[in-house]
Amino acid sequence: MSENPDAIPSRTVRLGLLGCGTVGGALVELVAERADDIATRTGVRLVVSRVAVRDPKRDRGVPLGAAVVTDDPASVVTADDVDVVVEVVGGLEPARELTAAALAAGKPVVSANKELLASHGAELFELADAHGVDLLFEAAVAGGIPLVRPLRESLVGEDVTRVVGIINGTTNYILTKMTEEGWSYAEALAEAQALGYAEADPTADVEGFDAGAKAAIIATIAFGVAVSAGDVHHEGISSITAEDIATARRLGYQIKLVAVVERFDDGSVAVRVHPAMVPDAHPLASVRDSFNAVFVEGRAVGDLMFYGRGAGGGPTGSAVLGDVIDAARNLVEGAHASLGSFGVATLRPQAELSAAFYLAVEVDDRPGVLATVAGVFGAHGVSIRSMEQFGADDDDAARLVFITHVAREADVAATLDELRALDVVASIDSVIRVLGDA
Numbered sequence: 001m002s003e004n005p006d007a008i009p010s011r012t013v014r015l016g017l018l019g020c021g022t023v024g025g026a027l028v029e030l031v032a033e034r035a036d037d038i039a040t041r042t043g044v045r046l047v048v049s050r051v052a053v054r055d056p057k058r059d060r061g062v063p064l065g066a067a068v069v070t071d072d073p074a075s076v077v078t079a080d081d082v083d084v085v086v087e088v089v090g091g092l093e094p095a096r097e098l099t100a101a102a103l104a105a106g107k108p109v110v111s112a113n114k115e116l117l118a119s120h121g122a123e124l125f126e127l128a129d130a131h132g133v134d135l136l137f138e139a140a141v142a143g144g145i146p147l148v149r150p151l152r153e154s155l156v157g158e159d160v161t162r163v164v165g166i167i168n169g170t171t172n173y174i175l176t177k178m179t180e181e182g183w184s185y186a187e188a189l190a191e192a193q194a195l196g197y198a199e200a201d202p203t204a205d206v207e208g209f210d211a212g213a214k215a216a217i218i219a220t221i222a223f224g225v226a227v228s229a230g231d232v233h234h235e236g237i238s239s240i241t242a243e244d245i246a247t248a249r250r251l252g253y254q255i256k257l258v259a260v261v262e263r264f265d266d267g268s269v270a271v272r273v274h275p276a277m278v279p280d281a282h283p284l285a286s287v288r289d290s291f292n293a294v295f296v297e298g299r300a301v302g303d304l305m306f307y308g309r310g311a312g313g314g315p316t317g318s319a320v321l322g323d324v325i326d327a328a329r330n331l332v333e334g335a336h337a338s339l340g341s342f343g344v345a346t347l348r349p350q351a352e353l354s355a356a357f358y359l360a361v362e363v364d365d366r367p368g369v370l371a372t373v374a375g376v377f378g379a380h381g382v383s384i385r386s387m388e389q390f391g392a393d394d395d396d397a398a399r400l401v402f403i404t405h406v407a408r409e410a411d412v413a414a415t416l417d418e419l420r421a422l423d424v425v426a427s428i429d430s431v432i433r434v435l436g437d438a
Contacts, residue, residue: 010039013328014049016082018073018098019089020060023112023139024051026317027086027324028062034321044328050076052089077102084327086320087111096120103127103135108327108336112139112320118213118229121220125339134336136323141214142167142292144315145308146322151221151296152339159299160222163261164435167214169290169311170198170205171237171257176288178245179254185240197290197311207236208257208273215259218294219271223263225345227271233350235274244360244430247401251386253277253358254285258435268348276435277358284435351410356385356434358403361419362426365391365398369424373400376422380415382407397426403434 015031017024031046039045051064052073070076077085077098085102087109089095095116102109104127111117117124117140128135138148142165151160166172170192177188189206192198204210212232219227237257248255258276263269278285283305287293292310297303309315330336363369370389377384383405390399404412412431419425 010043010045011332012045012047013331014047014081014083015324016050016052016076016079016085017048018052018076018085018087018095020051020053020062020064021088022313023316023320024086024088025060025062026313027088027320028060028064030317030321031324032063032065038325042325042329044325044332046324046328049081050079052076073098074101077107078105083107083331084324085109086324087113087116088320089113090115092116092119096124099124099135100127103131103133106131106133108134108136108331110320110323110327111135111137112316113137114140114210114213114217115229118216121217121228122226122342125342128336129338129340132336134327134330135339136327136337137217138323139316139319141217142294142306143169143308143310143312144319145292145294145306145310146319147218147294147306148221149322150304150306151218152337155222155296155298155301158301160296161263161299162297163218163222163259163294164284164297165218165259165292165294166256166284166287167259167292167294167310168205168208168211168257169292169309170202171208171211172287172292173197173290174206175237175240175245175255175257178240178242179249180288182242184242185238206238208234211257211259211273212271215261215271215273218259219261219269219345220342221339222261222296223269223345224340224342225269226342227269227345227347231271231345231347233270233272233274235272237275239430240275240432241430244432247360248277248358248432251277251358251403252280253434254280255432256284256287258284264348266346268346270348270350270353272350272353274433276433278435282435351408351413353409354406355409356404356406356436357412358401358430358432358434359416359428360430361400361402361428362397363400364424364426365396366424369398370400372422372424373419376418377402377404377415380411380418382411382415399429
């Protein structure tokens with residue numbers, strides 16, 4: 001690159017990495033490739049000075065140069081030649097202890113650790129503010145999609161009322177294959193594992209815990225109240241069948257695992273992750289494969305959508321690098337990006353929320369059964385918007401598919417309990433919320 005006579009004189013900022021796996025390795029490569037351009041544009045020259053990994057002898061395949069590689073992460077945090085700590089090791093401990101130690105020592109921290117921030121974010125944000133340093137975490141929520149910074153900066157004055165998103169690429173890939181290829185859940189999961197999208201133990205992804213941690217962080221930032229992973233209602237996709245997918249498509253919907261973060265007029269919030277039937281006309285319905293998308297609704301700004309790759313070394317490493325540059329510049333300028341204080345979250349009970357529902361019920365195929373089943377809905381104040389009847393595998397059974405109007409979750413739960421107690425009901429096979437009013 002030719003010299004630019006107008007380039008800003010650069011100051012070196014030294015990075016200490018906790019972890020050098022997929023994301024950490026991608027960051028190292030980006031720093032090596034982009035260091036000159038970053039220095040020219042920002043006045044900060046980034047250098048990786050120390051890296052903590054489990055096995056220092058293993059070749060990481062990335063340009064570590066003169067960086068000290070160690071298996072002692074605490075030594076990276078306390079080292080005099082580390083100005084900014086990058087935490088990409090994951091998990092709760094020792095990540096929490098190391099992050100807290102770095103902040104207490106006056107060192108900015110950049111983290112991609114959603115589990116840590118969803119469980120201990122509020123206390124770590126307060127610690128960062130107390131010591132006047134940054135704790136930045138763009139990569140912890142939506143990988144390469146810039147979402148945290150718009151929520152905490154561009155939209156800080158906006159009355160955000162709702163955030164709905166597809167924020168787990170593994171489940172979106174599985175559901176895409178079930179929809180487009182007609183695969184079973186087991187077949188789609190096996191393919192996701194073969195491609196490295198899903199872990200050998202996929203529980204965190206397919207049961208909604210990964211998305212739930214991200215949703216907790218989104219709620220905290222969007223609404224200014226402390227929401228933890230334990231506050232999130234989770235339902236996964238492991239019970240979704242090919243028949244559910246086919247029925248949804250016929251009715252004009254796509255099934256997606258969505259995170260819904262909502263604030264009500266009384267100030268209470270609800271944070272939940274569950275499968276949903278998304279109308280074909282909704283922007284989230286067209287999000288395929290491992291891509292993520294987040295739909296933000298505000299009273300003044302209206303609707304915004306953020307879309308892109310929510311995972312992977314390159315996209316996530318890019319998000320980490322953006323935070324590193326911000327932290328480095330703030331450090332040089334003696335500033336930091338405060339998140340402010342967080343209020344106590346008033347959580348609205350799941351039973352008090354409302355949604356439309358898709359229900360698939362197997363019943364005895366004989367006169368009067370439909371009227372009996374419909375009567376149960378009516379008795380609990382759940383209005384039926386549409387109903388279809390199909391033959392079942394058993395010649396003496398029928399499959400009834402209902403879509404309700406919007407109803408209280410408590411009323412739907414009471415309806416299901418009474419239906420299960422009926423002799424004419426063999427099983428309730430599917431219960432899936434419908435996104436939007438119906």
